[in-house]
Structure formats: structure tokens, C-alpha cells
Amino acid sequence: MLVYVIRHGQTDWNAIRRLQGQKDIPLNDFGRSQAIANGKTLRDILGEKAPEFDYIASPLGRTRETMELLRGAMGLDTNAYRTDDRLVEVSFGDWEGQTLPELKLTHPEKVRTRKAAKWDFIPPGQDAESYEILSWRIGAWLASVERQTVCVCHGGVIRSIFRLVTGMEKEEAADIPIPQDKILRVETDNGTAEWIDATANL
Numbered sequence: 001m002l003v004y005v006i007r008h009g010q011t012d013w014n015a016i017r018r019l020q021g022q023k024d025i026p027l028n029d030f031g032r033s034q035a036i037a038n039g040k041t042l043r044d045i046l047g048e049k050a051p052e053f054d055y056i057a058s059p060l061g062r063t064r065e066t067m068e069l070l071r072g073a074m075g076l077d078t079n080a081y082r083t084d085d086r087l088v089e090v091s092f093g094d095w096e097g098q099t100l101p102e103l104k105l106t107h108p109e110k111v112r113t114r115k116a117a118k119w120d121f122i123p124p125g126q127d128a129e130s131y132e133i134l135s136w137r138i139g140a141w142l143a144s145v146e147r148q149t150v151c152v153c154h155g156g157v158i159r160s161i162f163r164l165v166t167g168m169e170k171e172e173a174a175d176i177p178i179p180q181d182k183i184l185r186v187e188t189d190n191g192t193a194e195w196i197d198a199t200a201n202l
Helices: 029-052 061-073 100-106 108-116 131-144 155-166 170-175
Strands: 002-007 054-057 149-153 182-187 192-197
Touching (some): 155 170, 155 182
Parallel strands (some): 002 149, 054 149
16 A cells, blocks of 8 residues: 655654644744645656545645645645544643753653663653554554545654565664655555655745
């Protein structure tokens, strides 16, 4: 199954490296330009086949806005897509809205624990998740994909996709860079995931 996966555009929290998780932070202007550039790149890739794909996004505002800008750049109806709650970003619990330097001052031992085992670490707070827990719902979503798809989601979701589809080791999946100006081409049948650069359209 062929899936094109796009991370939402930049937010102000992304720009200063605040843990964002499930907080509903909007795109900034640069993030909007990234979403439009990704849409132009995808338009060039898919051509006349673009309407044949299923379009699905996380229900958070930043992913929905990215999807709508992307579809607009492709010349498609901006609202003709679905959302799936399973695609919501990993929850950082009580740590959402904070930076790692801030957390090193208030929770130094927990930050060291996270660094030693980032994939399996669960932050403090109700409903907080590890990347491993996130990967359970992303695996369920992947199993439900029935046709060629364009998916707009989050960095943690894409980390899970790398691990589930390619078999990437969890240490690498937890730290691999997840850009906002590229498109990930995923083929679930042969276990590949490769980035496509969209910066030429910025």
C-alpha cells in the first residue's frame, strides 16, 4: 500500500522547541508556506491521479490547516478529507508546553531517564504516552488503510511509522529528524519509507 505522509507545518512552539504533543497550537506563517510547498510538490508527483487518493489527517488544528493548505495548492477541494483520532500526536502529559532545558532545571533525573530510553519513556501526568504506546494506535491505523492515501500527521506519528514499516530500531526512531518541508513516501508492502524534498516549492 502506498501512503504519502506529511508532517504539519511549523508552529511557534516548534520554532523554540517546546514539547507540543496534543496541545492545539496553530501554524505560524512559515508553517503555512511549508504546507503550501508540500502541496505543490505532491501535485507534481500525483498529477491527474491526485483525486483518486484517500486524504486523512489528525483532528488537531495544525494538521487540519496543513491538509487544507496542501489540498488548496493541489487544486482540490480544501475540505474534502477525513480525520482519524488515532493520528493525534503523542501526549507529553505535564511536560507539554515546556522545553527540555526548562525540564532539566525542574526534573533533571526524569530528563536523564528519558535520554537513556526515549522510546519507552512515559512523562509524568495523566494520559501521558511513550512512543511505544503511540505506536500501538498507529499500527492499528496502518492496518486499516485500504487504498492509496495522503496522510497529514505529527512527528511522533511518523517516528512510529518508520519503526512499524521499516523495522527501524527504537533508539533510532526516537531521534531521527522529522522535517516539516518534506514528504515521506511509504510502501507498506516492501517496508520502505523515503523522504521527498519539497523545498524547491518554498
